[in-house]
Amino acid sequence: MEPSTSTTSRVVIAAVAVVALWAGFAYDVSRPADARRYQRTLAQAAESAHDAAQTAALVGELELAGKVTRLFATAAFDDATKSLAGAEQKFASQGPPDSASAARRDELGLLLSAAVTALGDTAEADDDNRLRGEVGRLKDVAARLDDFVEAQR
Amino acid sequence: MKRFFAIALGVLTAIGGFVDIGDIVANGEAGARFGITHAWVLLVGVFGICAYAEMSGRVSAVSGRPVFDLVRERLGPRVALANLTGSLLVTVLTLGAELGGVGLALQLATSVNYLLWVPVVAFVLWAALWRAKFSVLENVFGLTGLVLIVFVIAFFRLHADTGGLWHQATHPGPPHGEDWGTYWFFAVALFASALTPYEVFFFSSGAVEERWTSRDLITSRVNVFVGFPLGGLLAFAIMLTSATVFHPLSTSVDSLSQVALPAALALGKLGLAAAILGFFAATFGAAMETGLSAGYTVAQYFGWNWGKLRRPREAARFHTVVLVSILVGVAVLLTTIDPIQLTEYTLVFSAVALPLTYLPILVVANDRDYLGDRVNGRLANALGLIYLIIVLIAAVAAIPLMIITRMGGG
Numbered sequence: 092m093e094p095s096t097s098t099t100s101r102v103v104i105a106a107v108a109v110v111a112l113w114a115g116f117a118y119d120v121s122r123p124a125d126a127r128r129y130q131r132t133l134a135q136a137a138e139s140a141h142d143a144a145q146t147a148a149l150v151g152e153l154e155l156a157g158k159v160t161r162l163f164a165t166a167a168f169d170d171a172t173k174s175l176a177g178a179e180q181k182f183a184s185q186g187p188p189d190s191a192s193a194a195r196r197d198e199l200g201l202l203l204s205a206a207v208t209a210l211g212d213t214a215e216a217d218d219d220n221r222l223r224g225e226v227g228r229l230k231d232v233a234a235r236l237d238d239f240v241e242a243q244r
Numbered sequence: 245m246k247r248f249f250a251i252a253l254g255v256l257t258a259i260g261g262f263v264d265i266g267d268i269v270a271n272g273e274a275g276a277r278f279g280i281t282h283a284w285v286l287l288v289g290v291f292g293i294c295a296y297a298e299m300s301g302r303v304s305a306v307s308g309r310p311v312f313d314l315v316r317e318r319l320g321p322r323v324a325l326a327n328l329t330g331s332l333l334v335t336v337l338t339l340g341a342e343l344g345g346v347g348l349a350l351q352l353a354t355s356v357n358y359l360l361w362v363p364v365v366a367f368v369l370w371a372a373l374w375r376a377k378f379s380v381l382e383n384v385f386g387l388t389g390l391v392l393i394v395f396v397i398a399f400f401r402l403h404a405d406t407g408g409l410w411h412q413a414t415h416p417g418p419p420h421g422e423d424w425g426t427y428w429f430f431a432v433a434l435f436a437s438a439l440t441p442y443e444v445f446f447f448s449s450g451a452v453e454e455r456w457t458s459r460d461l462i463t464s465r466v467n468v469f470v471g472f473p474l475g476g477l478l479a480f481a482i483m484l485t486s487a488t489v490f491h492p493l494s495t496s497v498d499s500l501s502q503v504a505l506p507a508a509l510a511l512g513k514l515g516l517a518a519a520i521l522g523f524f525a526a527t528f529g530a531a532m533e534t535g536l537s538a539g540y541t542v543a544q545y546f547g548w549n550w551g552k553l554r555r556p557r558e559a560a561r562f563h564t565v566v567l568v569s570i571l572v573g574v575a576v577l578l579t580t581i582d583p584i585q586l587t588e589y590t591l592v593f594s595a596v597a598l599p600l601t602y603l604p605i606l607v608v609a610n611d612r613d614y615l616g617d618r619v620n621g622r623l624a625n626a627l628g629l630i631y632l633i634i635v636l637i638a639a640v641a642a643i644p645l646m647i648i649t650r651m652g653g654g
Binding site: 116138157159162166169170240 | 351352353354355421489493494495498500501505508509513516520647653
């Protein structure tokens, strides 16, 4: 039995709608970044890095207070590191469209680099004094990242 | 007295078994980013699952048959196939997310990567579903899941700003730095986490496994109307503690270790151990329920022998579907997709599939051929219809919100 004309036209309309939706989505994700869009990407990368640094600082504080096991702290630092890697990936995914954006990129680049170092050193800290110092550094980086995010809003 | 203990046990397992990886992730993330401005969504979701779980429990207890079996008979194979396809896809994805959740809980306890745990967990799950009795599985994991009460205790020990939290709960909307799109995206995810399709299929098939009759309607209703809301309270406690610790720091939650931190902060290592044990029990129990639900729905659609009351040899196709579902869940995780991200996707797809699950239940619960004078009353139908409209709105909005907000990223 052949499909009726109305069924065929409904299928065609549905197919066209899906293709149009997909094309719109593809355009949205692949169009070159303008300054506003780039700023949003930087803010998102900074937010993720801030969250990772702040969480790692909290884990470090709890470890100093004897409230978490070393095994848990290791797993939590790993999670924070993964989150920070995601922030760096987002940061590197687009190039700046103008010189003002490039300046903001350079500023965030330094902060991300500081966060990576501080997080790595916190995870590797083998005594309480060192851990205390690294937690302080992490909190400082987290505060600067927070300021950066606020400045982008 | 024996009956009282049976009801009490049912309530306790319903409380402990309510929370799964979707509830843990959605409530933890929402609490950190939005405070408790989504508290109303949780309330709406818990009322909804109570309304529909009561219907499916009643259908099974009175007719002696599971809801899905009746859906096929009452609405025909085409409608039932749409129901099966949608709910099976979501259930198998949820099973993958739950297996990942068990792996993550074990990673928190051992610091061994969750991917190394996943095959071990899958094997233990399969062996448990193959060998252990239904009541043993349900009771052990339901009761162990009760340790998530540690989040309620932690909340009181954290000395939260209750005035601020009350203000958030009574003023729904996005806080500074968030927008309405992400607010509604999280609302849909939270709603879907409370009404996951597998829950009603498991509840209804479980009623048949436990040989409920009309005399057990009181047990069913107490389980649903006492157990589920108290289970929802555990989920709310996760939102509360996350809102207390992370929201003031403007810090998002995107890992299970973060969700556990408030328990450690308030109660030290003991609190942390309880939180991890709770995550393990909740996710393993839900993995068991989703694995069985996959088998239940397929076997009931095709009219095969099914259930844990039969020996595996007598329900070979049912057990094969369970095994294949576990393997698919493992395969999804071994693509190295982050289990938390998988959970987020599962919640979105679950929202889309909700009408396929809940509309047929409402139809069957009104059929006098199956239920006689136990069909839905006016209140049940009014609630059922209101929730059907909410479910439809959530289903239509889920995918566009996912795209517009880039999975809630803003």
